[in-house]
Amino acid sequence: xxxxxxxxxxxxxxxxxxxYQGNPSALKSISVDIPRHSVTAIIGASGCGKSSLLRCLNRxxxxxxxxxxxxxxxxxxxxxxxxxxxxxxxxxxxGMVFQRPNPFPKSVFDNxxxxxxxxxxxxxxxxxxxxxxxxxSAALWDEVQYRLDESALQLSQGQQQRLVIARAIALEPDILxxxxxxxxxxxxxxxxxxxxxxxxxxxxxxxIVTHNMQQAARVSDFTAFMNQGHLVxxxxxxxxxxxxxxxxxxxxxxxRYG
Amino acid sequence: xxxxxxxxxxxxxxxxxxxxxxxxxxxxxxGTVESQITKALDALLDGNSELAEQVxxxxxxxxxxxxxxxxxxxxxxxxxxxxxGDLRLVLAVIKxxxxxxxxxxxxxxxxxxxxxxxxxxVQEKIAAQVRDVAVRSITMVKNAxxxxxxxxxxxxxxxxxxDDDTDEAYANAREWLLLFAEENPASLRVAMSYLWILKGxxxxxxxxxxxxxxxxxxxxxxxxxxxDSQNTRDLLS
Numbered sequence: 001x002x003x004x005x006x007x008x009x010x011x012x013x014x015x016x017x018x019x020y021q022g023n024p025s026a027l028k029s030i031s032v033d034i035p036r037h038s039v040t041a042i043i044g045a046s047g048c049g050k051s052s053l054l055r056c057l058n059r060x061x062x063x064x065x066x067x068x069x070x071x072x073x074x075x076x077x078x079x080x081x082x083x084x085x086x087x088x089x090x091x092x093x094x095g096m097v098f099q100r101p102n103p104f105p106k107s108v109f110d111n112x113x114x115x116x117x118x119x120x121x122x123x124x125x126x127x128x129x130x131x132x133x134x135x136x137s138a139a140l141w142d143e144v145q146y147r148l149d150e151s152a153l154q155l156s157q158g159q160q161q162r163l164v165i166a167r168a169i170a171l172e173p174d175i176l177x178x179x180x181x182x183x184x185x186x187x188x189x190x191x192x193x194x195x196x197x198x199x200x201x202x203x204x205x206x207x208i209v210t211h212n213m214q215q216a217a218r219v220s221d222f223t224a225f226m227n228q229g230h231l232v233x234x235x236x237x238x239x240x241x242x243x244x245x246x247x248x249x250x251x252x253x254x255x256r257y258g
Numbered sequence: 259x260x261x262x263x264x265x266x267x268x269x270x271x272x273x274x275x276x277x278x279x280x281x282x283x284x285x286x287x288x289g290t291v292e293s294q295i296t297k298a299l300d301a302l303l304d305g306n307s308e309l310a311e312q313v314x315x316x317x318x319x320x321x322x323x324x325x326x327x328x329x330x331x332x333x334x335x336x337x338x339x340x341x342x343g344d345l346r347l348v349l350a351v352i353k354x355x356x357x358x359x360x361x362x363x364x365x366x367x368x369x370x371x372x373x374x375x376x377x378x379x380v381q382e383k384i385a386a387q388v389r390d391v392a393v394r395s396i397t398m399v400k401n402a403x404x405x406x407x408x409x410x411x412x413x414x415x416x417x418x419x420x421d422d423d424t425d426e427a428y429a430n431a432r433e434w435l436l437l438f439a440e441e442n443p444a445s446l447r448v449a450m451s452y453l454w455i456l457k458g459x460x461x462x463x464x465x466x467x468x469x470x471x472x473x474x475x476x477x478x479x480x481x482x483x484x485x486d487s488q489n490t491r492d493l494l495s
Contacts, residue, residue, distance in 0.1 A: 214339055241341045243479030253341045255269045 010036040010175055010205035011057065016071035016081075018052055020064045026052045028229040029071070034175075034222075039197055039206045041220035041237065043213060045252065048226040050209045054177050056080075057207065058094040059087050075174070092119060095168030099180040101160035103152035103167075108144050111152045111163055112170050119171060130170055137203075138166035139196045158189025162196060169200065176200065178208040182215060194219045213253055217241045225249045273338055280330050280351055284358075287323040288403040290316060291358050294365035295399065295462060299392045301369060302455065303385050307376040313369035320362035327355045346479060350472040354406065357465040357472075361399060364458040364465075371451050381445075384438065384452050387431040388459070394424040395459045398466035405473045414477075415494060417470035419487050424463035431456050 011034040018027035027049050034040050042050040055061045057073060057080065073080035080090060092115075103111050112131045121127050131148075135141040140162040144155070152163055161181060168176060178197070182190040197206055197219045210216050216223055216237070223240040225233045225248070233240065233249045244250050251257065268274035294316045301310035331348050334340060340348055398417050405413035432453065439449035471482050474494070482490045 213341070217341070242345060244342055250342045251266065254344045255273070256266045257269060 008036055009033045010075075011207075012072075012074040013053075013057075014072040014074065016053075016056060016069070016073060018049075018056060018061065019068050020061070021066035025229050027056070030231045031071075032224060032231055032234050034205060034207060036205050037201055037203070038221040039201050039208060039219055040222040040224060041216035042207065042209045042224045042226060043211075043216050043252070044226035044232075046211075047228075049229040050224075050226050051179055053226065054096075054179055054207060054209050057175070057177055058091050058096055059085070060096065062087070092171045093173050094175045094177060095171065095173040096177040096179065097161070097164050097168055097181050099183050101157060101164050101184070103155070103160050103163050105151065105153060107149050108152050108155070108163060109148040112166050115167060115171050131166075134166040134170035135163075137169055137200065138162045139192065139199065140166055156189070158185050158192060161185060161189070161193060165196065165200075169204070173204060175205045175207065178206060180209055180211065182210070182212065190215070213241075225252060227252070273334075276330065276334055276338070277340075277344060277347060280327060280334070280348070283323060283327050283330070284351055284354055285403070285407055287320060287327065287355060287358050288399075288406070290320055290323065291361045291365065292396070292399055292403065294320065294362055295368070295392075295396055298365045298368040298372060299389070299396065302372040302375065303380060303389065305372075305376040305380045307373045310369040310372035310376065313372075314366050317362050317366040320359055324355050324359040327351060343476075346476045350476040353472050354469050357468045361462050361465045364462050368455050368458055371455050375448070375451055378448060381448065381452075384435065384448075387434050388452060388455060391424065391427045391431050391456055391459045394420070394427055395462040395466065398424060398463050399469075402466040402469040402473070405470055406476075409473065409477045411474055411477050411494065414470040414473035415490065418467050418474075418482070418490060421463055421467040422487065425460065428456055428460040428463075 013030055013032050013034070016027055016030045017025070019025055030053065042053060044050045052061065056069065059080065061067050061069075069081045071081070075090075075093065078085065078090075080094075104114060106114070109131055112134050113127045116127050116130055121130060132141060132145075135144060140159060143159060144150075144163075147154075152160065155163060161184075165176070165181075182193050185193060194215065197208070200206060201221075208216070208220065220237045222234065223237045224231055225240065225244075225246075227248055233244060233246045235245075240249060241253060244253065268277070294313050297309055297316075298313045300306065301313060331352050334348055338344075398420055401413055401420075402417045404410070405417060435449055435453055435456065439446055442449070468483075474480060474482050478494065480493055482493055485493065
């Protein structure tokens with residue numbers, strides 16, 4: 001791999017397999033390069049392994065009993081899956097946002113400032129600057145700038161989800177993992193979130209798991225289709241949605257069986 | 259995709275029926291247009307003005323089908339947001355119906371010329387020239403529609419490649435007609451009428467080739483418009 005193409009890749013997944021109790025082959029030998037500063041959508045039916053794959057990328061699967069990996073996930077020179085990896089440091093570089101917004105039961109400000117404090121930003125003034133920057137990046141500042149001391153739980157679901165994204169991007173991660181981030185949002189909040197995803201990819205790499213194929217088509221530059229633990233097809237989103245090369249992909253995105 | 263997956267079963271039976279409905283309507287429209295040009299040719303060659311009037315009357319059916327199919331396609335795009343093969347089917351159908359409607363227009367024009375010429379009587383020698391081009395064009399339309407019905411890429415390609423022969427037959431017939439006009443200046447108006455008809459037939463061949471291009475787009479996902487025959491072959495190989 002030459003230097004140029006190496007710089008264009010945010011994350012390189014090599015021959016990744018995953019098993020845990022009850023599912024000996026959750027992921028089967030997956031290899032794919034995730035392009036930098038772009039949005040990659042992972043689509044597939046329930047149980048296809050898309051969330052498992054996403055959770056490998058910041059070691060969230062470690063919490064599952066009997067989990068076993070093989071293969072590599074390379075974030076630059078670091079193998080994410082290596083036993084020596086500092087998982088806390090990893091999760092600072094690879095942030096994650098879940099289906100349901102999960103703000104801390106604290107103020108809007110503290111939700112974003114919390115991670116900054118933990119990662120050693122001592123000056124209150126500096127923290128204030130970084131919180132504002134993160135809230136602006138998450139397209140939330142205009143709505144909460146006079147409500148920073150209110151409880152985050154007072155915000156709407158859509159605002160809470162953007163707050164959680166602000167919390168993640170305050171730490172300036174390289175990669176942001178989104179696991180069904182719009183599944184509990186109304187259509188308008190969903191569109192705001194999608195617009196935010198578009199803005200965020202200018203500075204970081206986003207990997208999104210979604211059941212909503214139209215959403216995948218709208219927000220992503222690349223799409224990975226998974227079926228029963230296999231990566232069936234990976235390619236530019238417009239190709240996958242107009243002329244996929246695999247029949248399985250075609251059947252899934254057009255809603256066919258047979 | 260070389261397989262014909264849009265004939266496979268959709269989880270949404272309603273959506274399946276909508277897509278099938280559009281396909282069926284295109285084939286109905288194709289059948290109407292095909293019978294329009296065949297009748298137009300018969301009317302012309304037999305000097306049958308009654309048949310020519312029928313051809314002209316059929317045009318409103320074709321126009322109505324075009325409107326109805328466009329409407330169905332718009333609904334499917336708005337409500338179903340089709341992807342992959344389904345999306346290509348809808349896009350191809352929109353283009354195919356435009357070409358079919360134009361073929362219908364050409365047939366109606368031919369019908370109007372046939373009415374005028376029926377008063378003069380059929381000129382056997384000229385008729386032979388027209389027949390040569392017409393048979394090629396009508397065959398192209400028929401084969402293009404068959405390739406759409408069966409999603410046969412090979413047949414669609416043959417239609418596209420046969421357009422050169424139709425163009426050549428048209429050029430020969432036109433030359434013959436110009437010579438005829440020079441030698442028979444009194445028949446200039448008649449010659450002009452036939453020239454219009456010949457040009458219409460040549461255009462019908464072009465529309466048939468366009469339809470065949472859409473069949474290739476629909477089945478293979480490849481855009482072969484505006485390519486020469488060698489490039490088209492290369493792209494499909």
